[in-house]
Amino acid sequence: MTPAELExxxxxxxxxxxxxxxxxxARAPGRVELLGNHTDYNGGLVMAAAVDRYTSVVGRARPDxxxxxxxxxxxxxxxxxLAQIARGAVGTxxxxxxxxxxxxxxxxxxxxxxxxxxxxxxxxxxxxxxxSSASLQAAVAFFLLQAGVTPGKAVEQxxxxxxxxxxxxxxxxxxxxxxxxxxxxxxxxxQFSSLFGREDHALFLDCQSLEYARVPLGSPAPTIVVxxxxxxxxxxxxxxxxxxxxxxxxxxxxxxxxxxxxxRLLRDVSLADLEASWDDLDPxxxxxxxxxxxxxxxxxxxxxxLRAGDxxxxxxxxxASHASSRDDFENSSPALDALVEVAETAxxxxxxxLSGAGWAGCTVNLxxxxxxxEFAEAVRHGYFARQKLAPDVHVCRAADGAxxxxxxx
Numbered sequence: 362m363t364p365a366e367l368e369x370x371x372x373x374x375x376x377x378x379x380x381x382x383x384x385x386x387a388r389a390p391g392r393v394e395l396l397g398n399h400t401d402y403n404g405g406l407v408m409a410a411a412v413d414r415y416t417s418v419v420g421r422a423r424p425d426x427x428x429x430x431x432x433x434x435x436x437x438x439x440x441x442x443l444a445q446i447a448r449g450a451v452g453t454x455x456x457x458x459x460x461x462x463x464x465x466x467x468x469x470x471x472x473x474x475x476x477x478x479x480x481x482x483x484x485x486x487x488x489x490x491x492x493s494s495a496s497l498q499a500a501v502a503f504f505l506l507q508a509g510v511t512p513g514k515a516v517e518q519x520x521x522x523x524x525x526x527x528x529x530x531x532x533x534x535x536x537x538x539x540x541x542x543x544x545x546x547x548x549x550x551x552q553f554s555s556l557f558g559r560e561d562h563a564l565f566l567d568c569q570s571l572e573y574a575r576v577p578l579g580s581p582a583p584t585i586v587v588x589x590x591x592x593x594x595x596x597x598x599x600x601x602x603x604x605x606x607x608x609x610x611x612x613x614x615x616x617x618x619x620x621x622x623x624x625r626l627l628r629d630v631s632l633a634d635l636e637a638s639w640d641d642l643d644p645x646x647x648x649x650x651x652x653x654x655x656x657x658x659x660x661x662x663x664x665x666x667l668r669a670g671d672x673x674x675x676x677x678x679x680x681a682s683h684a685s686s687r688d689d690f691e692n693s694s695p696a697l698d699a700l701v702e703v704a705e706t707a708x709x710x711x712x713x714x715l716s717g718a719g720w721a722g723c724t725v726n727l728x729x730x731x732x733x734x735e736f737a738e739a740v741r742h743g744y745f746a747r748q749k750l751a752p753d754v755h756v757c758r759a760a761d762g763a764x765x766x767x768x769x770x
Contacts, residue, residue: 410564
């Protein structure tokens with residue numbers, strides 16, 4: 362589905378639900394993590410790419426003080442007063458919409474200036490590690506800023522000049538939405554990627570300093586092939602929060618050893634420090650920390666490889682990341698390992714790893730552009746032969762970040 366077709370689907374859903382024509386459209390991409398698995402909330406380094414799978418939001422302002430939203434993918438609706446936004450049941454999609462409104466109002470210290478009604482249509486695969494949630498958050502935020510329902514200072518701060526500084530401020534608000542309202546201990550990677558994407562570029566982010574860069578993937582750029590294992594991620598959020606706690610156990614040890622001023626995040630611990638204290642650390646937690654610290658180094662090497670035009674070297678780092686996730690962070694699964702192993706023998710393969718939180722969902726593979734179709738077919742056949750499941754295979758390109766516009770009358 363093209364972005365225009367997705368927007369048309371959202372507009373039809375809006376007209377059917379609200380009996381009116383939408384006046385504003387916004388869209389935001391999903392993302393794949395290329396390197397930096399579980400490093401973001403540890404203050405580490407990450408590389409990602411926004412991909413050409415989108416969430417589209419269309420709608421208009423309302424004269425009252427209510428937010429009303431219809432989700433075409435779920436054929437479901439919700440409405441809530443702007444003055445008293447209550448969290449719904451854990452894991453339900455309206456929390457992501459309400460969370461964006463809540464976080465914007467908290468950041469601004471003021472309510473939205475009016476209500477709104479919107480329809481949402483998405484093509485980012487759900488539960489597959491492509492961050493459909495951040496795609497939804499970013500699209501909702503851009504809709505609100507474009508629709509004229511936010512105070513003027515919000516538009517100026519978060520979208521007025523469409524600068525990268527404004528996008529970074531907005532990414533922080535959206536992270537606050539997911540952490541404090543939705544209740545998921547995520548880092549900044551997902552929101553950053555959906556906002557900062559650029560066609561045929563990877564994204565680098567230092568999650569401690571917020572230094573970032575868009576790094577060319579080359580010309581022609583490789584295809585990014587996402588392979589869905591078709592296995593459930595129902596336990597992923599709980600396991601994600603457990604890994605968060607395990608990493609913090611190591612941080613707390615080094616805080617006691619070096620002082621709070623010296624160590625705030627796992628990023629502040631060196632690999633040499635970890636190895637020197639190896640026998641004093643919890644056997645599980647020290648492996649989690651080793652993954653994060655070696656992953657930071659793979660990101661550094663990955664940026665250097667792409668800047669040198671070494672796509673082969675970059676691909677090898679992606680595969681090394683999967684091995685570290687599998688062995689030290691233990692957030693892979695037999696299905697994800699099977700997908701990676703099948704991909705390694707497929708035409709055009711440059712590198713592959715699990716994507717997102719892990720435990721189920723998708724792998725992401727860097728593939729020579731002219732071999733993408735052959736690669737996809739080989740993975741479908743190979744994975745089915747091993748797992749007796751037919752994977753969904755999404756052939757993607759690195760894409761531009763979130764955007765919005767007024768619709769013509």
